[in-house]
Amino acid sequence: MNLDLPLIWAGLIAISVLLYVLLDGFDLGVGILFPFARSPKERDAMMNSIAPYWDGNETWLVLGGGGLFAAFPMAYAIIGPALYAPIMLMLLALILRGVAFEFRSHGRKRGKRFWTAAFAGGSLAATLAQGLVLGGFIQGIAVRNGAFAGGAFDWLTPYSLLVAVGLVAGYALLGATWVIWRSEHQLHDDARRWSVFAGLATAALLAAVSLATLVVHPRVAKVWGFTGEGFDSGVFLPHLPIPLLGLAGFALLAWGLWKRSHHAPFLGSLAVFFSGYIGLAASFFPNIVPYDVPFRTAANETGALGFMLVGVAILLPVILGYTAWVYWIFRGKVAADAGYH
Amino acid sequence: MGDLDALVLARLQFAFTIAFHIIFPSFSIGLASLLAVLEGLWLTTRREVFRNLYLFWVKIFALSFGMGVVSGVVMSYQLGTNWSVFSTAAAPVIGPLFAFEVLTAFFLEASFLGIMLFGWKKVGPGLHFTATVLVAIGTLISAFWILSANSWMQAPTGFAILPDGKLIATDWWAVVFNPTFPTRLAHMALAAFLTTALAVGGASAFVLLRDPDQPESRMALRMAIGMFAIVAPLQLVIGHTSGELARHHQPLKVAAIEAYWKTGPDQPQSLIGWPDRKAGKTHGEIAIPGIGNAIQGVSRDTVIQGLDAWPREDWPVVGLIYWSFRVMVGLGLAMIGLGAWGVWHVYRGGPEASPWFLRASVLMGPMGFVAVIAGWIVAEAGRQPWVIYGVLRTRDAVSPVGAGQVSVSLLAFMVIYAIVFSAGAIYILRLMARGPAPHEEAPTPEDRAPGSPLAVAGEDQ
Numbered sequence: 095m096n097l098d099l100p101l102i103w104a105g106l107i108a109i110s111v112l113l114y115v116l117l118d119g120f121d122l123g124v125g126i127l128f129p130f131a132r133s134p135k136e137r138d139a140m141m142n143s144i145a146p147y148w149d150g151n152e153t154w155l156v157l158g159g160g161g162l163f164a165a166f167p168m169a170y171a172i173i174g175p176a177l178y179a180p181i182m183l184m185l186l187a188l189i190l191r192g193v194a195f196e197f198r199s200h201g202r203k204r205g206k207r208f209w210t211a212a213f214a215g216g217s218l219a220a221t222l223a224q225g226l227v228l229g230g231f232i233q234g235i236a237v238r239n240g241a242f243a244g245g246a247f248d249w250l251t252p253y254s255l256l257v258a259v260g261l262v263a264g265y266a267l268l269g270a271t272w273v274i275w276r277s278e279h280q281l282h283d284d285a286r287r288w289s290v291f292a293g294l295a296t297a298a299l300l301a302a303v304s305l306a307t308l309v310v311h312p313r314v315a316k317v318w319g320f321t322g323e324g325f326d327s328g329v330f331l332p333h334l335p336i337p338l339l340g341l342a343g344f345a346l347l348a349w350g351l352w353k354r355s356h357h358a359p360f361l362g363s364l365a366v367f368f369s370g371y372i373g374l375a376a377s378f379f380p381n382i383v384p385y386d387v388p389f390r391t392a393a394n395e396t397g398a399l400g401f402m403l404v405g406v407a408i409l410l411p412v413i414l415g416y417t418a419w420v421y422w423i424f425r426g427k428v429a430a431d432a433g434y435h
Numbered sequence: 436m437g438d439l440d441a442l443v444l445a446r447l448q449f450a451f452t453i454a455f456h457i458i459f460p461s462f463s464i465g466l467a468s469l470l471a472v473l474e475g476l477w478l479t480t481r482r483e484v485f486r487n488l489y490l491f492w493v494k495i496f497a498l499s500f501g502m503g504v505v506s507g508v509v510m511s512y513q514l515g516t517n518w519s520v521f522s523t524a525a526a527p528v529i530g531p532l533f534a535f536e537v538l539t540a541f542f543l544e545a546s547f548l549g550i551m552l553f554g555w556k557k558v559g560p561g562l563h564f565t566a567t568v569l570v571a572i573g574t575l576i577s578a579f580w581i582l583s584a585n586s587w588m589q590a591p592t593g594f595a596i597l598p599d600g601k602l603i604a605t606d607w608w609a610v611v612f613n614p615t616f617p618t619r620l621a622h623m624a625l626a627a628f629l630t631t632a633l634a635v636g637g638a639s640a641f642v643l644l645r646d647p648d649q650p651e652s653r654m655a656l657r658m659a660i661g662m663f664a665i666v667a668p669l670q671l672v673i674g675h676t677s678g679e680l681a682r683h684h685q686p687l688k689v690a691a692i693e694a695y696w697k698t699g700p701d702q703p704q705s706l707i708g709w710p711d712r713k714a715g716k717t718h719g720e721i722a723i724p725g726i727g728n729a730i731q732g733v734s735r736d737t738v739i740q741g742l743d744a745w746p747r748e749d750w751p752v753v754g755l756i757y758w759s760f761r762v763m764v765g766l767g768l769a770m771i772g773l774g775a776w777g778v779w780h781v782y783r784g785g786p787e788a789s790p791w792f793l794r795a796s797v798l799m800g801p802m803g804f805v806a807v808i809a810g811w812i813v814a815e816a817g818r819q820p821w822v823i824y825g826v827l828r829t830r831d832a833v834s835p836v837g838a839g840q841v842s843v844s845l846l847a848f849m850v851i852y853a854i855v856f857s858a859g860a861i862y863i864l865r866l867m868a869r870g871p872a873p874h875e876e877a878p879t880p881e882d883r884a885p886g887s888p889l890a891v892a893g894e895d896q
Contacts, residue, residue, distance in 0.1 A: 146549030149504060153537065153545045159511050160537045163522060164530030171523040174515025175834045181516055182844040185509045186851050192505040193855050196498050199878075200862040209858075241519070246840055394527050401607055402531045409538040413546075420546050423557055 099400060100393035103165040104382065106406060110161060112371050114154035116268070116364055121148045123269020125191055125217020126262060127288055128210065136281050137210060143276040143428045145195055150417055152188070164402060168240055168392035169382045176235045176242040177227050177249050184223035191216030218262065225261035229254025232307060232314075232374065237386045253310055260299035264367060267292035271347070271359040278427045286351060289359055293347050296363075300340070300370060307377070313385055314377040333376060340369035440838035442830055445517040448845045452509050453815075454808055455852055459503030461807045464578055464624065465631025466496045467571035469658075470551075474567050478560055483873075487651050490555075491871035492635070494878055495863055497552055502859050504545070509848075517841065521822055521832035528594050528604045529584045532611065536580035544573035555877035575624065582623055586616035588823050589814070590684040596826070615680045619814075622677045625670045626810065629770060630803025632662035636777075637800020640786075640793040642870035647787045651871035656786055656796070664774035671767060679732055681817075685824060686740050687749065688817035691756045693727065694720075695741040702727030702739050707761065710754045715742070717757075751819045759812040766806040773799050 121144040131137045162170045174181065194213035201209050230249030237243060270292050273285035308315040312322070319330030343365030350358025382389040393399065470493055477485035511533070514522050550558060550566035558566070593609025594602050604610050636659030639652040646652075682689045689695075694710045694717045695702050704727040708720030728735045742750055773795060780786035787793065822829040 146553045149501075149545040149548055150542065152504070152508070153541045156508060156511055156541055157534075157537045159515070160530075160533045163511075163514060163526050164534040167523050167526030167530060170515045170526070171519035171834075174512070174517075174519050174522070175836045178516050178834075178836055178840050178844070181512055182840075182847065185512055186847055188508060189505040189851055189855055192508075193501050193859065196501045197858055197862060200498070200865075201858075205858070240523070241835055243835075246837055394530060395603055397604055397607075398527050398531050401604075402534050405531075405535050405538055413538065413542045416546050417542070420549050423550060423554060 097400075097403070099396055099403065100165075100390050102403065103161070103393065103399055104380075104389045106410075107158060107161045107165060108375060110154050111158040112368070114151070114158055115371065116367055117147070117151035117154060119265045119367065120144070120268040120272040120360075121151055122191075122217045122221050123265040123267065124273065125213050125269070126221060126266045127269050127273070127285075128214035128217070130284070130288060132280065132284065134206075134210075136284070139277060139281055139428050140273055141195065141198065141213070143273065146420065146424045148192075148195060150420065152192070165394050165399060166382055166389065166392040167394055169387060169389075172235060172237055172240070172242045172383050172387065172392075173231070176244060177230050178246065180223045180226035180230065180249060184220050184227065187216045187219035187223060189216075191220060221262050221265050222258045225258025226250070226254050228261065229257030231384060232257065232377075233311065234384045235386075237383060240387075253306055256299070256306055257303055260296070260303045263292055263295035263299050264370075267296045267347075267363050268360070268367065271350075271363045275357050275360045276426075276428055278429075282356075286354075289347070289351055293344070293351070293359075293363075296366065297344055300366070304373075317377050333373075336369050336373045336376065339372070340366050343367075343369060441836060441841050442833045444838055444841040444845055445833050446829065448517060448841060448848065449513060450815075451845065451852075452506065452513065452848060454811070455856060456503065456506040456510055457807060457811055458804050459499050459506065460574070460578070461623075461627045461630045461804065462499050462634065463496060463503055464574040464627035465629075466492060466499065466635075467567075467574045468628070469631060469635065470496060471564075471568045471571040472658075474564050478564055484651050484654050487871045487873065487875040488655055490875035490877055491651065491866075493552065495866055497548075497878060498859055498863050498866075500544075500548060502856065505855075506852075515834075516844075517834050517836070518822075518832050519834040521827065524601055524827055524832070525588075525823060528591075528602045528610055529587060531604075531607075532580050532584040532587075536577055536584075540573045540577035540580065544570050544577070547573070552878050578623055578627070579620060582620040583611050583613070583616050585814075586619045587613045589619075589818055590615045590680075591823055591826055602823075602826070615677070615684055618673065618677045618680055622670070622673050622810075625666050625673055626803070626807050629663055629666050629670060630807055632659045632666065633770065633773075633796075633799050633803040634801070635659045636663065637797045638867035638870075640796035640800075641868060643787045644790060644793045644797070646870075649870060653787055655871075657781060659796075660774065660777035660781055660786060663770055664778045667767065667770040667774045671771065674764075674767065682731060685817065687742070687745050688751065688756070688813075689731070690740060690742045690744075691751050691753045691817060692760045692813065693731075694753060694757050695727075695739060696743060697741040698738060698744045699741065700728070700736045700738050701725065702731070702741075704730055705757075708757075710757045712750065712753045749820060751817050756813055756817045759809040759816070763806050763809040763813065766802050766809070769799065769802065770806075 124140050124144050128137055128140065131140060159170075162173075190212045194209045194216065198206055198209040198213060201207075226249055229251070233249075233251060233253055235242065235244065236248065267289065270285050270288035274282060274289060277285060308318065308320055315321075317329070318333060319326040319328070321329075343362045345362070346365060347359050347362030349355075350362055378384045380388045380390070382392050470489060473485050473489040473492070476482070477489055547566040547569045550563065551570055554563055554566065587610060590613055592613045593604060593606035595605050597603055635655055639656040639659065642649050642652040643656060678689065678692075693702070694705045694708065696715050696717070701724075703722040703724040705717060705720055705722045708717035708722070710717045725735070728737055728739065731739060733739065742753070776792060776795070777786055780789055780792055786796075818824055820828055820830065822832045
């Protein structure tokens with residue numbers, strides 16, 4: 095049996111990062127929306143809607159990082175030093191927001207206010223940091239002899255800042271549409287309003303990021319058919335379903351908001367994220383560190399990949415099964431005045 | 436020199452973040468098992484005292500687990516940011532162990548924790564108990580993989596070194612079940628159970644000093660005494676076995692622990708003193724001559740290698756290891772004493788009647804954590820200057836990043852950890868001081884099913 099192990103592992107890492115972005119995306123989005131809530135009670139309900147899941151959601155980030163370490167150590171060793179500052183910022187922000195889930199309910203007056211702010215600020219900072227990581231990644235990393243060879247602030251450019259702001263809008267959209275699905279009454283109506291703003295901002299910023307990527311990065315532009323000489327529709331057409339999926343996502347979002355559907359806006363937002371993610375993946379393939387390290391070069395040796403694949407083949411379906419089961423158990427609306435007695 | 440600074444700072448950052456992190460797993464491993472036992476007892480006996488204890492300690496578990504998760508995510512990314520050369524070289528061998536830890540343990544714990552905390556009324560008692568047991572198993576599986584990886588770094592086996600310096604596994608069985616691993620895993624698991632038993636005993640004793648009739652705390656104190664009375668002596672045996680393995684695989688570490696400066700037969704047993712690495716001797720040492728060899732389990736005329744058998748550049752920091760080891764062993768002996776004292780009181784009818792025993796229990800409450808950290812210093816600092824013993828030096832493992840970035844992030848970690856962990860300690864200590872209530876409630880968020888009559892009634896208020 096000849097399995098293409100590096101390709102399988104590239105796919106597995108891509109899937110775990112995608113799951114992370116979608117799942118922690120909506121719960122980080124809930125934190126980003128915290129300042130717009132009407133009352134502490136509304137914030138309690140928002141937090142309760144994600145409390146049973148956030149830890150499992152964040153585990154996909156650990157799998158993405160740990161998987162990269164195990165399956166593509168060279169990529170891990172290049173990306174870590176290259177994006178040092180935003181990764182550290184993300185970790186610090188995730189610490190503050192992670193403990194806020196428990197601490198907020200134990201804090202008294204000032205303590206509770208502090209952890210409310212830490213949850214909102216931590217969610218926002220973690221999202222910005224992830225956007226900077228993503229932006230720094232898309233724009234390319236300087237590599238020489240299999241190690242990072244750039245400067246400490248190479249990641250900080252107008253382009254990466256634009257990506258970071260775009261990710262904030264996107265996560266806010268995921269969060270707002272999640273709250274529509276899981277809440278009722280006043281909070282539900284508020285979330286609908288937030289979704290409109292976040293949806294418009296996401297559409298505008300996604301368009302801006304896409305254009306900027308094509309303009310700033312000719313190698314990506316080439317993948318999408320924009321060669322130096324002009325537009326090559328033969329190269330573009332196979333990629334057409336990706337932007338179409340994004341448009342369909344936005345259409346589902348707008349339709350769901352218009353029809354006052356409870357779950358269609360969230361599904362629409364997920365589709366938008368999914369298309370953006372696939373679009374990115376298509377832009378760098380087969381590089382795992384843009385634009386000098388193809389995934390095959392960075393891959394671990396076959397024995398290690400095979401050893402891990404046995405585990406993944408058995409465990410991943412089990413994990414997906416019980417994750418879905420946990421979501422099922424805590425289905426349904428959270429009461430807006432949950433903590434009220 | 437710039438590289439050296441980044442190295443020192445990266446080591447400081449790792450030591451700082453792991454010292455904080457290890458507190459939480461060593462507490463949550465033991466606490467998760469205690470919770471599984473408590474819930475099992477509640478389901479079989481239906482005695483309210485077990486239900487209340489469960490719902491009380493699960494709140495402390497949630498606080499501790501949350502801090503363990505966030506400080507653990509940091510550890511997994513630090514390998515890439517600060518130790519990228521180590522990552523490239525060692526990932527082919529220990530990468531899969533970390534991946535298996537995520538797949539077999541982290542997802543299990545994270546998913547079923549949600550049910551454990553918030554599912555008290557959402558799922559049936561059998562399923563809830565299953566969730567608690569799965570979380571407890573998850574914490575032990577996690578210890579399995581991380582101790583396997585760490586023990587491999589102490590005594591690497593089952594690998595080959597490629598011409599480009601990368602390592603490659605030749606025998607996965609030998610990698611996972613490396614020679615010191617089973618003993619070190621047992622040592623760590625027992626340390627976690629001891630730490631939890633001392634903390635639970637200390638918190639219960641604190642409540643009993645105020646209210647000797649508090650039924651939940653009386654029960655918890657007895658359970659804790661039972662635990663550390665059995666585990667503390669057992670730990671002495673396992674710890675000794677672990678030391679014998681170290682003598683075989685890392686004789687230099689043992690030489691540092693015991694401050695054997697010179698190679699020779701009939702080594703003395705150093706009790707206390709001030710090891711001086713520069714002078715190569717221990718100042719003000721109190722030692723018992725003639726028994727060092729016996730404690731190492733070899734005959735008196737056997738030659739035991741002293742530090743002088745290795746070049747100085749390979750020596751670890753002798754004083755730190757010497758003292759950490761004595762703190763760990765001293766606390767271990769104190770735990771055995773407390774256990775014997777507690778059993779005597781239980782036999783006599785009531786530990787809660789003895790204020791001196793209760794005070795001693797409160798004092799010993801946090802000592803498990805101190806012993807765990809001291810033990811880890813012995814293990815980790817004792818491996819230096821190697822990150823993978825005999826294979827890769829720590830100074831060759833560090834990332835190509837500037838000292839500026841490492842120092843700024845170290846400072847930021849210190850500030851954030853100071854805020855987070857002091858708040859966490861306050862919340863946990865506040866709960867411990869309050870003690871379990873007669874009708875302990877399940878944690879928020881709301882465990883009433885949406886649309887249930889109670890939930891609707893809640894809206895009308």
